Amino acid sequence: MSELEGKRVFVTGSGAGIGKAIAALFTERGARVVISDVNTLAAKQTADEIGAAGVANCDVTDETQVQSAIQQAVDLLGGLDVLVNNAGIEVSSPLLQQPTDSFDKIFAVNVRGTFVTMKAAIPHLVESRGNIVNIASIAGIGGSPLLGSYCATKAAVIQLTRVAAVEMRPAGVRINAVCPGFADTAMVERLVPDFEAATQVPFGDLVAAKQGRLGTPQDIAEVTAFLASDRASWVTGSHYVLDGGLTASLV
Numbered sequence: 001m002s003e004l005e006g007k008r009v010f011v012t013g014s015g016a017g018i019g020k021a022i023a024a025l026f027t028e029r030g031a032r033v034v035i036s037d038v039n040t041l042a043a044k045q046t047a048d049e050i051g052a053a054g055v056a057n058c059d060v061t062d063e064t065q066v067q068s069a070i071q072q073a074v075d076l077l078g079g080l081d082v083l084v085n086n087a088g089i090e091v092s093s094p095l096l097q098q099p100t101d102s103f104d105k106i107f108a109v110n111v112r113g114t115f116v117t118m119k120a121a122i123p124h125l126v127e128s129r130g131n132i133v134n135i136a137s138i139a140g141i142g143g144s145p146l147l148g149s150y151c152a153t154k155a156a157v158i159q160l161t162r163v164a165a166v167e168m169r170p171a172g173v174r175i176n177a178v179c180p181g182f183a184d185t186a187m188v189e190r191l192v193p194d195f196e197a198a199t200q201v202p203f204g205d206l207v208a209a210k211q212g213r214l215g216t217p218q219d220i221a222e223v224t225a226f227l228a229s230d231r232a233s234w235v236t237g238s239h240y241v242l243d244g245g246l247t248a249s250l251v
């Protein structure tokens with residue numbers, strides 16, 4: 001039997017990119033996945049394409065929408081075993097030139113969104129002794145020019161993961177994070193021109209030198225699937241780095 005057979009799963013931001021790959025792999029491995037995205041058209045297309053169990057959309061910055069989407073998923077699936085907090089945005093800007101409303105916005109999506117979605121899902125996960133995987137980033141571990149506020153949000157996601165994991169251990173709920181390096185999605189495509197302008201190095205060369213190759217959304221989905229499965233039953237409060245060795249090297 002597949003490791004995710006029958007698992008009832010809710011993935012935020014799963015209309016595209018890494019979230020879509022996670023939803024597709026989980027479905028392929030027997031999970032029943034509810035797709036959720038602020039982009040309702042992308043959510044529907046993804047659900048149709050991968051044969052998901054359903055769609056329950058929300059903007060993760062809106063707590064009422066999040067609570068309602070989680071409830072819809074629970075009603076549809078008959079409970080919840082796994083929450084994947086994947087929805088996230090990037091901002092490319094020198095930190096101290098970033099407008100404050102843009103700083104607030106990225107914290108609202110990446111940090112507040114993770115917080116309110118965990119809160120809404122937790123009663124259902126306590127019931128199922130389920131687990132949460134938060135998609136953080138290597139930007140939460142090291143700094144990067146142009147990604148100051150993004151780095152701060154992802155460090156916050158790692159810390160939320162740690163504390164929530166320790167607090168929820170007695171209830172049997174595991175909570176982990178995944179920290180990918182650069183992966184092949186629209187988010188990275190949007191960042192390339194600014195990175196090339198700042199470094200004067202072709203992005204492909206930078207990636208080859210630092211992480212061997214660009215990650216794929218499937219690379220991230222594989223580790224997320226492991227963490228969400230019962231094979232990871234003793235893993236909680238951790239953050240798994242997937243970056244082709246980027247953070248392992250000082251030069």
Ligand SMILES: NC(=O)c1ccc[n+]([C@@H]2O[C@H](COP(=O)([O-])OP(=O)(O)OC[C@H]3O[C@@H](n4cnc5c(N)ncnc54)[C@H](O)[C@@H]3O)[C@@H](O)[C@H]2O)c1
Nearest residue numbers: 013016017018038059060087088137180182183185186187
């Ligand atoms: N691509 C990378 O290299 C990379 C590396 C490390 C971490 N990450 C993280 O992985 C996650 C997914 O990134 P991606 O590269 O697939 O991005 P993406 O921009 O390709 O896709 C993000 C998805 O999230 C949705 N979304 C955005 N704001 C939302 C909101 N407020 N509420 C609900 N959904 C929302 C978008 O509509 C989109 O479908 C993000 O948390 C990102 O920070 C990405």
